[in-house]
Amino acid sequence: MVLENPLTARPRVLAVPVVPPTSRVRGVDVGALRMDAEGFWGRRQAVNAAATLTHCREWMERLGWLTNFDRVARGEALDERTGWVFSDSEVYKLLEAMAWELGRQPDDALEVAFSTLVDRVARAQDADGYLGTAFGHTGQAPRYSDLSMGHELYNMGHLLQAAVARARAGHPDDELVQVARRAADHICREFGEGARDGVCGHAEIEVALAEAGRAFGERRYLEQARIFLARRGRGTLPVPPLQSAEYFQDDVPVREATVLRGHAVRALYLSAGGVDVAVDTEDSALLSALERQWENTVARRTYLTGGMGSRHQDEGFGDDWELPADRAYCETCAGVASIMFAWRLFLHSGDVRYPDLIERTLFNVVATSPSADGRAFFYANPLHQREAGAPAADGVNTRAEGGVRAPWFEVSCCPTNVARTLSSLAAYTVALDDDGLLLLQYAAGEVRAGGWRVRVQTRYPDGDRVLIGVDEAPADAARLRLRVPAWAEGATVAIGDAPARPAAPGWFDVTDVSAGSVVTLTLPRQPRLVFPDPRIDGVRGTVAVERGPLVLCLESVDLPAEVSLEDVRLLPGAPEAAGDGALAAAVIVDPPGSAGPLPYGARADAETATRSTSVPLVPYHRWAERGPSRMRVFVPLARRAGQDD
Amino acid sequence: MVLENPLTARPRVLAVPVVPPTSRVRGVDVGALRMDAEGFWGRRQAVNAAATLTHCREWMERLGWLTNFDRVARGEALDERTGWVFSDSEVYKLLEAMAWELGRQPDDALEVAFSTLVDRVARAQDADGYLGTAFGHTGQAPRYSDLSMGHELYNMGHLLQAAVARARAGHPDDELVQVARRAADHICREFGEGARDGVCGHAEIEVALAEAGRAFGERRYLEQARIFLARRGRGTLPVPPLQSAEYFQDDVPVREATVLRGHAVRALYLSAGGVDVAVDTEDSALLSALERQWENTVARRTYLTGGMGSRHQDEGFGDDWELPADRAYCETCAGVASIMFAWRLFLHSGDVRYPDLIERTLFNVVATSPSADGRAFFYANPLHQREAGAPAADGVNTRAEGGVRAPWFEVSCCPTNVARTLSSLAAYTVALDDDGLLLLQYAAGEVRAGGWRVRVQTRYPDGDRVLIGVDEAPADAARLRLRVPAWAEGATVAIGDAPARPAAPGWFDVTDVSAGSVVTLTLPRQPRLVFPDPRIDGVRGTVAVERGPLVLCLESVDLPAEVSLEDVRLLPGAPEAAGDGALAAAVIVDPPGSAGPLPYGARADAETATRSTSVPLVPYHRWAERGPSRMRVFVPLARRAGQDD
Structure with missing residues (x-):
C-alpha cells in the first residue's frame, strides 16, 4: 500500500476538509466560495463567525472546561474536575471551527483568540504526547482505564481534526499541529499492533488519524486508523452496566455490517473514518460494505429531514422503519456526521445521491439547530x-430535548459541531473533477477554484432560479456540472439566451464553458406532498409537505386559538401556495374522539368534517423561532366521505 | 384525625394486602379463594409457588445480593459491593411473596426458607434500626448521601411491605415485623417534621409506611408517609446530571398534578401511597387529585394491554397520546404498580372501572411476563x-428489552414483583362490602369469605361461561355482585333455571342469595376489533383484536414463510373464529413499497391486494413462547379499492 503525501503531490496547500490521495471528485478550499452575506447560508456563516464562535468560547470559559487545561498545566489535583470526560473535545471542535474560519478569511482578533486557546491546550500536554484533562493526572483514574466511556481517544481525535484544519489553512507548522502530531505519535505507540489491544468507545479517532495521516504525510497515522477499524466489532470493549456492544458498534466488524446501528454519532463518525481507510488502503470490500450500510440506513432508518437516530435511549438508531416523528432524536451532531460520511462517499464515487442527502440534511437539520x-x-x-x-433560560440545559433552542447543554457537542460545519461549508458546496467544476449546493456568492471564477446569484431556497455567470473558466476542464436535486421535477437549464431545456434530477453538464457564459438553472418550488413508506408505523396515514429542499411543518402558533394541533387533517390534493414562503393548507377540524376510560374503542371515531380552515406551513428549520410551540411535520390525512374504517 | 387500629377493630387477623380503616369495599384474605390448579390463574399461582420463589432466591444467592447482608452483619468492608443500590429490595419483595404464599397455605419447607432469609436480613440491621447494604458501612458513602438515586428508603419500604404481609398472614410478632418496626421508627426519627427535610428519589416508602401504620397500629408511620407526600413536588431532590425533577415526580406536588408523568413505577407507587394517606387522613382534595390523575393517565397514557410507561428513556410516561406500539416500554412492574393504585381507589369508591383496568392489566401485562x-x-x-x-441464555440479561423472556436481569425488579402479585392474587379477585360478596375477577376455585362459601367453575378466559354455585351465604349480607366487564357486550346472567337476563357492563347484583343458589354468567367471547383514538399517532390506521379480556397479537412464527410481518393488512370486517383459541384473520399481502433513496415518496405506495391468506392471532400474553419472534398487536387496515390517499 502506497500512501502518497498530498502535501507534496498537490501543487499548493488548500484549506480543504477532506483530501483523499485519489478520488473521482476533489473538494475545494473553504474560501473558494465567498457567500453573499444576505444569502441563506452566507447569513448563517456570518452569524457563526460573529457570534457563535465567541458564544462557545465564553460558555466553556464560564463552565471551567478551559480551566481544566490550565489546571493540568499547573499540576493541580483534578479529582474534582468540572465537565464531562469529553468536554476537551468541545474546545478542539471550537479550534477546528476557528481554523476553518481563519482559512476562509483573515481576522486578527480571531487569530489572537485562536493562538491563546492553543497555548492553553498545549501547556496541558504531557511530555509523552498524551493530552487530556480527565484521566492520568493527580487524583484521577489512570489513562485508558475506561476505554468504553472515557472518551480519551475521542477527545484527541477532535484535537487532530482541529490541527488538520489549521495545517490545511496555511499553517502546517502551527503550534496546534505540533501538539497534535505529538498526540498522534503517542497514540500509535500506545495502541499500535502489539501494544494495547483497545479501541475508543466513541469512534472519532479513526477519521481523525486518517486525515492527519494525509495532512501531515504520516502513513503511520493511517495505519493506526486501520488498526482501530479492524479491532472494532469483536466485543473488544467492556460493556458497561445496562449498555450493549451495539451501542459502540462493537457487535459486528465494520466490514461485515449491513446497516448502521447503536449510537448514531458514533456509528457515523466510524463510517466516515472507514471510508477514509478504505480509500487510502484501496480496500474495495470495506468500501462496498460502507456503501451498502449507507444505502440501507438511508432507505430504512433516516427521516425526511435527513435526520438520523430515532431513539432517545442511547441516542441511537432504531430498527428498520422505526421512525416515529414525535420521539425522533435526530441529534444535530448526527446530521453533521452524516454529512461527513456522505461527503467521503461522494468524493470517491461522484454519485449524486450523496450531495442530495447532504442538501436535505443541511437545510433541515444543520440549519434547524442554531437560532x-x-x-x-x-x-x-x-x-x-x-x-x-x-422558554429557554440563559443557562445550561440539562436535557437535550424540550422543543426550545438552548444556549448551552450539559453535553454540549452540537453547538461546536454546527460551528465547524458552517465555517467549512463552502467546501461542501462546490467541487472539482478532472473535467471541470461541480456545483453541488446552491448558495449565492462567488466561486474561485481550479481556474474558475463563477458568480452564483440566487434566492435559493426561497427563489426558483439560480443564475450562474462565468467570469473565468479553464481551457482544459471547462465542463460545468450542475446538480439537479432529486426533488426537482420540471427543472430546466438555459444556456445563455437559448431556450430552456428540461433537466432531469441528477447531473446536468454544460460543456465548453468559457468566460462570459451564463447558465440559468430553474428549480420549480411548487409545494409537494410526500408520503411515508407504509412500513413506517409512526407516521402511517399522514403526509408531509416539502417545498424545494425545505421540509415544512405546522406550528401551533399559526393555528386559530380554538384548533388543536391533534385535530388538524390535511385534505387530499396539493396545497396552494400563499405569500411569504408559507403555504395555505386546507384542514378539517374534528371533534376529539369520544373517550372511554381507555383511548381505544369499538368503532373508529368518526372523522366528519365540521369546518374547513386554512393554516400556513413554515419551513421546519424555522420552527420554535417565535417562542415555544407545538409542531408537526407529518399531518394526518383527512378520510374521505364514506370511509368508515 | 383518628386512626383506628384495624388489628383491634376487626374481629380477627386476615391476610389482606390493603386494609384502609374505612372503605366502601373490603379486601379478603389471600387464602379466601382457593384456585383450581388447572385454571388460568390457579396454574400460574402453582408455578409461582413451586418454581418462581426458589428461582428468585437462587439467583439472588448466585449474584451475591444475599451475601451483601451477611457481609454487613460481619462488619466487612463493602466498598466493592455487588449489585445495584436497590438489590436489597428484591430480597424484601421475595420475602413479601413468601409471606403471602405462606398466608395462602402452610408449607414447612417454605417456612424454613423464609425464616432463614429473615435471619440473614435481621443480622444486617444497625443498632438504630437502619437497614441497608449499600450505604453507611465501612468503605461506603454515608447514609442518605444520595437521596435522589440511593434508594435507601425505597429499599426499606419494600422491607415494610414484606413485614406487613407477614404480620397480616398470622405472624404479628415475627422477627421480620420487629425488624421492620425498628426500621420504620428509625425513618420517622431521621425524616420526621423538623428532622432531615428529604424524600426518596424512588417513591415506595410512602405506601409502605401507610400500610405499616395500619398493620402495626402506629399512627406515626402514617404521619411520616403524609410528610413524605407533602414534601415531594417542590424541587426537593437534587437533580442528577441529564435527569429532570419530573423523573422523580418532584416537579409538581401530588395534590396539584393532573396526570402521571416521569418514571412510571415511581409515579404509580407514589400514587398508591397517596391514596392510602388521603383515605386515612380523610383528605378528599388529595383523593380527588389522584382520581383525576388516574382518569387522565388511563385515558391518554395507557396502552390497550393496560401497560403504562411508553418511554424507554427514564422508563417513563410519555406525553398525552404518545403510545407507540414498538417502543412501548410497559414495564411489568408498572403493571403491578398500576394494580396497586387502582385497587386502592376501588376499595374507597367501589367503582367498577378499577377492577376493569385491573383485569386488563392482569391478563395482558402480569400474565405476559413469566414464562x-x-x-x-x-x-x-x-x-x-x-x-x-x-434466544435468552441462562444468564443475567443486561437490558430490559429484547423480545425474549430472560431468567434474570441486571435490574431485576420484575420477577419478584410478579411473584408477590401472584401469591396475593386471590385478594384482588373477590371482595366484600356491607351488603355481600363481590366477584371482581373470574378464576375457577372456591371462595370462603365473610360467611360465604361459593364454587366458581369456569374456563375463563378460554370459555364463555362462569358458573357460580353458592354453598353457604350469610343471612344478613346476601347480595352477590358480579362484575360484567366493560368489553362484554351481550352478557347475560341466569339465576337457577330461570331464563337468562341481559347484563350490561358494570355491576350485576343478585340479591337474596342463599345456600344452593346457582348463578350463570355468560360473557360472549366473539373477537372484537378495537380502534385506537385518532390522536395516537403511533398506531394510526391500524386495528387490534381482543377476545374476552385478552388482547391478541400476530406473531411472525404463524405467518407463511413468504409473508413479512410488515406486509400484513387486516381486511375490514370482523375476524372469524378458529380453533384452539386462535383467530383466522384475512390479510392482504402487499409488495414492499418502491423505495427511493429515502423511505418517503411523491405518491402513497399502492396497496393493491396481491393475494389473501389467513393467519391466526394468539393471546398477547403467550407471545414469544415458541421462541424468539416478531409480533404486532395493532395491524394496519387494508385500504379499500379506490382509496388513493
Missing part, C-alpha cells in the same frame, strides 16, 4: 412536538 | 416487536 442570532441551539430535532417547551 | 415454567420473565412489554430477539 437566528447563533447563540442558542437545538440538540435533538424531533419532527413532532406534542407539548410546547418552557 | 410457563415461571423461570423467565419479560421486563418490558412492547406491543410490536420489529426484530426477533436472540
Whole structure:
C-alpha cells in the first residue's frame, strides 16, 4: 500500500476538509466560495463567525472546561474536575471551527483568540504526547482505564481534526499541529499492533488519524486508523452496566455490517473514518460494505429531514422503519456526521445521491439547530412536538430535548459541531473533477477554484432560479456540472439566451464553458406532498409537505386559538401556495374522539368534517423561532366521505 | 384525625394486602379463594409457588445480593459491593411473596426458607434500626448521601411491605415485623417534621409506611408517609446530571398534578401511597387529585394491554397520546404498580372501572411476563416487536428489552414483583362490602369469605361461561355482585333455571342469595376489533383484536414463510373464529413499497391486494413462547379499492 503525501503531490496547500490521495471528485478550499452575506447560508456563516464562535468560547470559559487545561498545566489535583470526560473535545471542535474560519478569511482578533486557546491546550500536554484533562493526572483514574466511556481517544481525535484544519489553512507548522502530531505519535505507540489491544468507545479517532495521516504525510497515522477499524466489532470493549456492544458498534466488524446501528454519532463518525481507510488502503470490500450500510440506513432508518437516530435511549438508531416523528432524536451532531460520511462517499464515487442527502440534511437539520442570532441551539430535532417547551433560560440545559433552542447543554457537542460545519461549508458546496467544476449546493456568492471564477446569484431556497455567470473558466476542464436535486421535477437549464431545456434530477453538464457564459438553472418550488413508506408505523396515514429542499411543518402558533394541533387533517390534493414562503393548507377540524376510560374503542371515531380552515406551513428549520410551540411535520390525512374504517 | 387500629377493630387477623380503616369495599384474605390448579390463574399461582420463589432466591444467592447482608452483619468492608443500590429490595419483595404464599397455605419447607432469609436480613440491621447494604458501612458513602438515586428508603419500604404481609398472614410478632418496626421508627426519627427535610428519589416508602401504620397500629408511620407526600413536588431532590425533577415526580406536588408523568413505577407507587394517606387522613382534595390523575393517565397514557410507561428513556410516561406500539416500554412492574393504585381507589369508591383496568392489566401485562415454567420473565412489554430477539441464555440479561423472556436481569425488579402479585392474587379477585360478596375477577376455585362459601367453575378466559354455585351465604349480607366487564357486550346472567337476563357492563347484583343458589354468567367471547383514538399517532390506521379480556397479537412464527410481518393488512370486517383459541384473520399481502433513496415518496405506495391468506392471532400474553419472534398487536387496515390517499 502506497500512501502518497498530498502535501507534496498537490501543487499548493488548500484549506480543504477532506483530501483523499485519489478520488473521482476533489473538494475545494473553504474560501473558494465567498457567500453573499444576505444569502441563506452566507447569513448563517456570518452569524457563526460573529457570534457563535465567541458564544462557545465564553460558555466553556464560564463552565471551567478551559480551566481544566490550565489546571493540568499547573499540576493541580483534578479529582474534582468540572465537565464531562469529553468536554476537551468541545474546545478542539471550537479550534477546528476557528481554523476553518481563519482559512476562509483573515481576522486578527480571531487569530489572537485562536493562538491563546492553543497555548492553553498545549501547556496541558504531557511530555509523552498524551493530552487530556480527565484521566492520568493527580487524583484521577489512570489513562485508558475506561476505554468504553472515557472518551480519551475521542477527545484527541477532535484535537487532530482541529490541527488538520489549521495545517490545511496555511499553517502546517502551527503550534496546534505540533501538539497534535505529538498526540498522534503517542497514540500509535500506545495502541499500535502489539501494544494495547483497545479501541475508543466513541469512534472519532479513526477519521481523525486518517486525515492527519494525509495532512501531515504520516502513513503511520493511517495505519493506526486501520488498526482501530479492524479491532472494532469483536466485543473488544467492556460493556458497561445496562449498555450493549451495539451501542459502540462493537457487535459486528465494520466490514461485515449491513446497516448502521447503536449510537448514531458514533456509528457515523466510524463510517466516515472507514471510508477514509478504505480509500487510502484501496480496500474495495470495506468500501462496498460502507456503501451498502449507507444505502440501507438511508432507505430504512433516516427521516425526511435527513435526520438520523430515532431513539432517545442511547441516542441511537432504531430498527428498520422505526421512525416515529414525535420521539425522533435526530441529534444535530448526527446530521453533521452524516454529512461527513456522505461527503467521503461522494468524493470517491461522484454519485449524486450523496450531495442530495447532504442538501436535505443541511437545510433541515444543520440549519434547524442554531437560532437566528447563533447563540442558542437545538440538540435533538424531533419532527413532532406534542407539548410546547418552557422558554429557554440563559443557562445550561440539562436535557437535550424540550422543543426550545438552548444556549448551552450539559453535553454540549452540537453547538461546536454546527460551528465547524458552517465555517467549512463552502467546501461542501462546490467541487472539482478532472473535467471541470461541480456545483453541488446552491448558495449565492462567488466561486474561485481550479481556474474558475463563477458568480452564483440566487434566492435559493426561497427563489426558483439560480443564475450562474462565468467570469473565468479553464481551457482544459471547462465542463460545468450542475446538480439537479432529486426533488426537482420540471427543472430546466438555459444556456445563455437559448431556450430552456428540461433537466432531469441528477447531473446536468454544460460543456465548453468559457468566460462570459451564463447558465440559468430553474428549480420549480411548487409545494409537494410526500408520503411515508407504509412500513413506517409512526407516521402511517399522514403526509408531509416539502417545498424545494425545505421540509415544512405546522406550528401551533399559526393555528386559530380554538384548533388543536391533534385535530388538524390535511385534505387530499396539493396545497396552494400563499405569500411569504408559507403555504395555505386546507384542514378539517374534528371533534376529539369520544373517550372511554381507555383511548381505544369499538368503532373508529368518526372523522366528519365540521369546518374547513386554512393554516400556513413554515419551513421546519424555522420552527420554535417565535417562542415555544407545538409542531408537526407529518399531518394526518383527512378520510374521505364514506370511509368508515 | 383518628386512626383506628384495624388489628383491634376487626374481629380477627386476615391476610389482606390493603386494609384502609374505612372503605366502601373490603379486601379478603389471600387464602379466601382457593384456585383450581388447572385454571388460568390457579396454574400460574402453582408455578409461582413451586418454581418462581426458589428461582428468585437462587439467583439472588448466585449474584451475591444475599451475601451483601451477611457481609454487613460481619462488619466487612463493602466498598466493592455487588449489585445495584436497590438489590436489597428484591430480597424484601421475595420475602413479601413468601409471606403471602405462606398466608395462602402452610408449607414447612417454605417456612424454613423464609425464616432463614429473615435471619440473614435481621443480622444486617444497625443498632438504630437502619437497614441497608449499600450505604453507611465501612468503605461506603454515608447514609442518605444520595437521596435522589440511593434508594435507601425505597429499599426499606419494600422491607415494610414484606413485614406487613407477614404480620397480616398470622405472624404479628415475627422477627421480620420487629425488624421492620425498628426500621420504620428509625425513618420517622431521621425524616420526621423538623428532622432531615428529604424524600426518596424512588417513591415506595410512602405506601409502605401507610400500610405499616395500619398493620402495626402506629399512627406515626402514617404521619411520616403524609410528610413524605407533602414534601415531594417542590424541587426537593437534587437533580442528577441529564435527569429532570419530573423523573422523580418532584416537579409538581401530588395534590396539584393532573396526570402521571416521569418514571412510571415511581409515579404509580407514589400514587398508591397517596391514596392510602388521603383515605386515612380523610383528605378528599388529595383523593380527588389522584382520581383525576388516574382518569387522565388511563385515558391518554395507557396502552390497550393496560401497560403504562411508553418511554424507554427514564422508563417513563410519555406525553398525552404518545403510545407507540414498538417502543412501548410497559414495564411489568408498572403493571403491578398500576394494580396497586387502582385497587386502592376501588376499595374507597367501589367503582367498577378499577377492577376493569385491573383485569386488563392482569391478563395482558402480569400474565405476559413469566414464562410457563415461571423461570423467565419479560421486563418490558412492547406491543410490536420489529426484530426477533436472540434466544435468552441462562444468564443475567443486561437490558430490559429484547423480545425474549430472560431468567434474570441486571435490574431485576420484575420477577419478584410478579411473584408477590401472584401469591396475593386471590385478594384482588373477590371482595366484600356491607351488603355481600363481590366477584371482581373470574378464576375457577372456591371462595370462603365473610360467611360465604361459593364454587366458581369456569374456563375463563378460554370459555364463555362462569358458573357460580353458592354453598353457604350469610343471612344478613346476601347480595352477590358480579362484575360484567366493560368489553362484554351481550352478557347475560341466569339465576337457577330461570331464563337468562341481559347484563350490561358494570355491576350485576343478585340479591337474596342463599345456600344452593346457582348463578350463570355468560360473557360472549366473539373477537372484537378495537380502534385506537385518532390522536395516537403511533398506531394510526391500524386495528387490534381482543377476545374476552385478552388482547391478541400476530406473531411472525404463524405467518407463511413468504409473508413479512410488515406486509400484513387486516381486511375490514370482523375476524372469524378458529380453533384452539386462535383467530383466522384475512390479510392482504402487499409488495414492499418502491423505495427511493429515502423511505418517503411523491405518491402513497399502492396497496393493491396481491393475494389473501389467513393467519391466526394468539393471546398477547403467550407471545414469544415458541421462541424468539416478531409480533404486532395493532395491524394496519387494508385500504379499500379506490382509496388513493
